[in-house]
Amino acid sequence: MDINILAIESSCDETSASVIHNGKVLNNIIATQTVHENYGGVVPELASRAHQQNIIPIIDQALNHANIAKTSLNAVAFTQGPGLLGALLVGASFAKSFAMAMDIPLIGVNHMQAHILAHFIDDPRPDFPFLCLTVSGGHTQIVLVKDYLEMEILGETLDDAVGEAFDKSAKLLGLPYPGGPLIDNYAQTGNPDAFAFPETSTPGFNYSFSGIKTAILYFLRDRVKDNPDFIRENLNDICASVQRKLIDMLMNKLRKAAKKHRINHVAISGGVSANSELRNRLDEEGIKQGWTTYIPDFEYCTDNAGMIAIAAHYKYLAKDFTSLHAIPQPRMKF
Numbered sequence: 001m002d003i004n005i006l007a008i009e010s011s012c013d014e015t016s017a018s019v020i021h022n023g024k025v026l027n028n029i030i031a032t033q034t035v036h037e038n039y040g041g042v043v044p045e046l047a048s049r050a051h052q053q054n055i056i057p058i059i060d061q062a063l064n065h066a067n068i069a070k071t072s073l074n075a076v077a078f079t080q081g082p083g084l085l086g087a088l089l090v091g092a093s094f095a096k097s098f099a100m101a102m103d104i105p106l107i108g109v110n111h112m113q114a115h116i117l118a119h120f121i122d123d124p125r126p127d128f129p130f131l132c133l134t135v136s137g138g139h140t141q142i143v144l145v146k147d148y149l150e151m152e153i154l155g156e157t158l159d160d161a162v163g164e165a166f167d168k169s170a171k172l173l174g175l176p177y178p179g180g181p182l183i184d185n186y187a188q189t190g191n192p193d194a195f196a197f198p199e200t201s202t203p204g205f206n207y208s209f210s211g212i213k214t215a216i217l218y219f220l221r222d223r224v225k226d227n228p229d230f231i232r233e234n235l236n237d238i239c240a241s242v243q244r245k246l247i248d249m250l251m252n253k254l255r256k257a258a259k260k261h262r263i264n265h266v267a268i269s270g271g272v273s274a275n276s277e278l279r280n281r282l283d284e285e286g287i288k289q290g291w292t293t294y295i296p297d298f299e300y301c302t303d304n305a306g307m308i309a310i311a312a313h314y315k316y317l318a319k320d321f322t323s324l325h326a327i328p329q330p331r332m333k334f
Ligand code: KG4
Pocket: 012, 135, 136, 137, 138, 139, 162, 163, 164, 166, 167, 178, 179, 180, 181, 184, 270, 271, 272, 273, 274, 275, 276, 301, 302, 303
């Protein structure tokens, strides 16, 4: 029998819908909210309202493009968490109503697991077990992936996520939200060794990124005092140096985790896996350490419903359905 699933993502500032047919993602429609650009971060209330405006047109588009009738759907999936409560509620409410109206199963998906499972949308698909460094605006985790739905967090950030460190550094430089891709861009022609930033040491495979944000704040404050044009004159070098520091921190713990757990299949996922330096460094490290490395297509790095769809497919096969009484879980764990 065919398996057709409609999947919805609404955890943060992307409203997205995808249709998956027998494990093949047919489309991945994404409406990115631009309303947050001038606020230096996502404004939860504005995100919820934009999701409400976008959700029906996005789902219509996904179903029409896939040429699959609502009556041919076998399940409807949604991001149950982690994420912003109001934003999650929009996707969850639609999915629950739809499941009830069509009398089909509901599948609640963990957003962080979905980022990892995005690697199973297209070839090359990773072999189990593998390590995945999941790096986004809300999370930074090193995950041991034993099977599609069996994952263990080996380490995570104790404070800010690395995406947050990128975005907050960008904000200090006067750049709009989200600043991660802009830092990446300016860094291309900068000198990564121009400026040094200290790092906080953390136990095990855990990270801490809040110290570096403070270090950059004081560094800029002191330099701008001497030269008001310091940021404008050194933007590329500052971006390259900040990026180098953040990627060094990510790679150091990842290398240690791979060694300790004797894993030689290593992946990256989440919004920050779109970062060009991280992508290059993973490849270089792979060659050095003898790892097989997996880097997602840009389309599946930042938030998207394609990853929710592939996760839902495996949950459907495992008959892992969700109650119609389920509520969104802003701090959902594995
Ligand atoms: O996974 P994602 O879309 O949303 C969350 O689940 O948080 O990740 C968004 C994060 C933002 O912090 C954004 O600045 C960062 O990913 N990001 C990047 C790049 N592209 C997106 N950070 C650094 N370099 C990039 N090229």
